[in-house]
Amino acid sequence: xxxxxxxxxxxxxxxxxxxxxxxxAERTGGVVVNADSMQVYRELRVLTARPGAxxxxxxxxxxxxxxxxxxxxxxxxxxxxxxxxxxxxxxxxRLPIVVGGxxxxxxxxxxxxxxxPEVPANIRAEARDLRDRLGAEAFHAxxxxxxxxxxxxxxxxxxxxxxxxxxxxxxxxxPIAAWHAEPGLRPPADxxxxxxxxxxxxxxxxxxxxxxxxxxxEEGALEEVRALDAQGLPETQPAMKALGVxxxxxHLRGELALEAAIVQAQQATRNYAKRQVTWFKNQLLPxxxxxPEGLARGEFxxx
Numbered sequence: 001x002x003x004x005x006x007x008x009x010x011x012x013x014x015x016x017x018x019x020x021x022x023x024x025a026e027r028t029g030g031v032v033v034n035a036d037s038m039q040v041y042r043e044l045r046v047l048t049a050r051p052g053a054x055x056x057x058x059x060x061x062x063x064x065x066x067x068x069x070x071x072x073x074x075x076x077x078x079x080x081x082x083x084x085x086x087x088x089x090x091x092x093x094r095l096p097i098v099v100g101g102x103x104x105x106x107x108x109x110x111x112x113x114x115x116x117p118e119v120p121a122n123i124r125a126e127a128r129d130l131r132d133r134l135g136a137e138a139f140h141a142x143x144x145x146x147x148x149x150x151x152x153x154x155x156x157x158x159x160x161x162x163x164x165x166x167x168x169x170x171x172x173x174x175p176i177a178a179w180h181a182e183p184g185l186r187p188p189a190d191x192x193x194x195x196x197x198x199x200x201x202x203x204x205x206x207x208x209x210x211x212x213x214x215x216x217x218e219e220g221a222l223e224e225v226r227a228l229d230a231q232g233l234p235e236t237q238p239a240m241k242a243l244g245v246x247x248x249x250x251h252l253r254g255e256l257a258l259e260a261a262i263v264q265a266q267q268a269t270r271n272y273a274k275r276q277v278t279w280f281k282n283q284l285l286p287x288x289x290x291x292p293e294g295l296a297r298g299e300f301x302x303x
Contacts, residue, residue: 009099011198012276014208021099025059031089034063035100069239103279112186147175192302196290
């Protein structure tokens with residue numbers, strides 16, 4: 001069986017992942033595949049720092065801006081698209097370079113994912129309506145009735161995961177942990193994966209986060225949020241929780257001064273980066289087979 005190479009570049013937001021992936025793709029004739037849960041939404045180019053037209057013209061980019069904000073991209077959906085994109089790169093004789101900061105997506109691709117049946121749209125809508133009507137605490141109590149284990153593990157304020165656990169239990173009659181215990185979807189057996197992790201020094205990383213947020217405002221972040229808001233999407237929709245969206249929506253509603261919205265968005269971004277650093281340091285860095293410096297020279301090895 002002929003083995004097929006895949007390079008994975010992970011790290012927190014504003015760490016320089018996209019630039020490194022672009023450099024490696026140019027050096028190797030590769031294809032950059034997005035592994036960021038918010039960069040899949042076409043309405044969020046500025047606020048998610050998606051590669052621009054110049055970068056996309058230099059090397060092929062896949063899975064950027066491929067879904068409308070009205071749709072939810074689950075890890076399973078992204079994984080299916082990513083496996084297809086990697087296969088297409090291999091078929092074209094190109095090196096697939098998967099890059100992003102969403103640890104769940106990267107883990108789903110290289111480690112596998114529980115094969116949970118698709119939750120019907122009506123059940124997903126009912127779950128969101130129920131949470132909106134009851135509020136976080138009462139909805140959490142409803143989750144405890146359906147899936148006590150998930151409720152014990154998840155905080156009421158964890159909207160995404162409590163909704164997901166409720167939907168799965170309501171749709172399948174089984175707790176989500178039972179599905180996760182199944183063998184599930186595994187990565188293709190012929191893949192050979194090289195992993196690199198970018199972890200800049202924390203002060204520099206936070207400064208990059210702050211500067212980039214200011215640049216986003218200059219490049220049209222407010223207009224982007226205004227257009228997104230005009231769609232009337234529910235606040236539980238993943239795209240509505242993208243970094244900066246809640247704060248700039250509050251500003252556009254007259255609830256926050258622009259300066260305050262920027263400060264809060266910067267803080268939210270730094271908090272998110274801190275959580276990402278923890279995940280990548282503990283979960284992916286021990287498995288790294290390449291360094292960022294080595295990748296920049298086109299040097300990497302496979303696990």
